[in-house]
Amino acid sequence: MIKLVDVTKKYDDLILLQDFNISFEKNKITCLFGPSGVGKTTIANIVAGIVPVDRGFVEGIDNSLFSYVFQEPRLLKWYNVYENIDFVLKDVYEPEKRVDTINSYLKMVELSQYKNYKIDALSGGMAQRVSLARAFAYPSHILIMDEPFKGLDIKLKNEMSSLFIKMWSLSQRTVIFITHDVEEAINLSHVIYTLKNRPVDIVDRIIVNNKEEIKNLLLNL
Amino acid sequence: MMNSILRNKNKLFIILFWIFIWEILSLIIAQEIYLPSPHAAFSSLINLLTSKDTYITIYYSTYRTLAGFFLSCLSGILLGIICGIYKPIYDLFNPLIIIMRTIPVMSIIIIAIIWFKDTNVPIFVAFLMCFPIIWTNTVSGIRSTDNKLLEMCEVYKIKKIRVISSVYLYSSLPYIQAGMVSALGIGWKVTSAAEVLSLPKYSIGRFLYDSKVYLEIPDLFAWTIIIVSLSFLFETLLKTVFSSGDKND
Numbered sequence: 433m434i435k436l437v438d439v440t441k442k443y444d445d446l447i448l449l450q451d452f453n454i455s456f457e458k459n460k461i462t463c464l465f466g467p468s469g470v471g472k473t474t475i476a477n478i479v480a481g482i483v484p485v486d487r488g489f490v491e492g493i494d495n496s497l498f499s500y501v502f503q504e505p506r507l508l509k510w511y512n513v514y515e516n517i518d519f520v521l522k523d524v525y526e527p528e529k530r531v532d533t534i535n536s537y538l539k540m541v542e543l544s545q546y547k548n549y550k551i552d553a554l555s556g557g558m559a560q561r562v563s564l565a566r567a568f569a570y571p572s573h574i575l576i577m578d579e580p581f582k583g584l585d586i587k588l589k590n591e592m593s594s595l596f597i598k599m600w601s602l603s604q605r606t607v608i609f610i611t612h613d614v615e616e617a618i619n620l621s622h623v624i625y626t627l628k629n630r631p632v633d634i635v636d637r638i639i640v641n642n643k644e645e646i647k648n649l650l651l652n653l
Numbered sequence: 654m655m656n657s658i659l660r661n662k663n664k665l666f667i668i669l670f671w672i673f674i675w676e677i678l679s680l681i682i683a684q685e686i687y688l689p690s691p692h693a694a695f696s697s698l699i700n701l702l703t704s705k706d707t708y709i710t711i712y713y714s715t716y717r718t719l720a721g722f723f724l725s726c727l728s729g730i731l732l733g734i735i736c737g738i739y740k741p742i743y744d745l746f747n748p749l750i751i752i753m754r755t756i757p758v759m760s761i762i763i764i765a766i767i768w769f770k771d772t773n774v775p776i777f778v779a780f781l782m783c784f785p786i787i788w789t790n791t792v793s794g795i796r797s798t799d800n801k802l803l804e805m806c807e808v809y810k811i812k813k814i815r816v817i818s819s820v821y822l823y824s825s826l827p828y829i830q831a832g833m834v835s836a837l838g839i840g841w842k843v844t845s846a847a848e849v850l851s852l853p854k855y856s857i858g859r860f861l862y863d864s865k866v867y868l869e870i871p872d873l874f875a876w877t878i879i880i881v882s883l884s885f886l887f888e889t890l891l892k893t894v895f896s897s898g899d900k901n902d
């Protein structure tokens with residue numbers, strides 16, 4: 433279990449989190465659902481350790497490795513597809529293992545024949561698939577997905593979603609999934625936190641079992 | 654193909670036009686000591702190009718310019734990367750570099766003549782003039798690095814040295830390259846200036862000085878044409894290296 437305990441986070445005068453508590457179950461997909469600007473990304477970044485807290489602490493992340501799928505692909509455009517994944521694996525795997533890992537994940541996201549392509553030559557959906565492959569190829573314990581399918585059309589969004597579920601079931605890890613898309617939240621996660629207000633409050637913690645019922649609940653928020 | 658021939662034809666025409674203007678001006682002034690005719694300058698140039706000493710001189714002056722240039726590239730890029738990443742180190746070096754940028758070339762040359770052997774004076778001066786340009790460009794390049802990429806590196810716990818070599822360096826490459834091109838041009842100018850005052854045995858500057866002393870103005874023009882051509886040649890070379898690097902990427 434990963435826990436934020438009594439966490440307070442301010443940006444100048446803006447209090448984003450005040451004595452905030454939340455927990456994420458190991459090897460489950462937990463969704464942070466709420467309007468833009470409520471502080472979902474900040475919560476995830478505190479877990480990942482890239483945003484320091486003003487008070488409180490994070491439990492259960494000792495020696496954890498993180499991977500991240502951002503809203504934008506955040507790839508190095510001077511490297512090709514293969515090199516971009518290799519870039520994050522260099523410090524963790526031996527060369528041989530790297531070759532195998534990269535090739536198998538590129539195959540999973542159906543980009544094997546594009547592995548020598550420069551990033552600029554890829555479409556937005558393809559670049560985001562590279563970013564997804566990079567996140568799963570990296571031996572992380574915790575994977576953060578920050579509105580990763582935003583800006584993709586419905587068809588691509590569905591493709592990416594099923595790709596994500598396929599990869600997650602092959603290599604289960606703790607996932608924090610940030611979205612304000614109802615369908616995405618229900619279809620991809622085990623637990624949904626609905627967030628509101630400033631400083632942020634947890635409105636509800638929903639365990640996803642009856643999808644229709646939850647959908648109505650989220651749409652009426 | 655046809656296009657490039659046309660373009661070259663155009664360029665040739667433009668050059669011929671300005672030489673023609675030069676010719677007319679020299680005819681109006683009609684005093685070689687003020688403005689020699691293109692004919693006098695070019696025949697003096699041809700004369701120079703038949704002498705072995707000219708090539709030795711070009712060799713040594715080129716060596717000095719490039720030595721100063723490469724020294725400034727090496728130290729400017731290295732220190733620029735460090736200063737671009739670490740603000741306190743930037744604050745420490747910035748005043749020094751502002752001073753370097755504003756000191757008159759002549760002051761540096763005269764101080765260098767006191768400090769160094771004649772042949773090393775131009776190298777030192779070229780270094781001191783080129784260094785701030787390279788440094789400033791490298792710092793701006795490093796600072797232009799996309800924060801989002803750096804955040805990605807932080808999440809994936811990429812070692813700092815690899816963040817520098819794979820992210821910072823690539824992001825700042827266009828800035829560094831532009832800095833190198835302008836530094837090289839300035840390098841040629843200040844090397845010749847420093848040579849005029851320090852007078853190393855084989856140097857274009859010494860010949861410029863001699864032509865002034867003996868009032869051989871066509872020679873002065875001929876040597877100037879040589880410097881301009883060398884500068885142009887090396888600039889083209891540098892740009893070719895850069896653009897072939899871009900293609901390989």
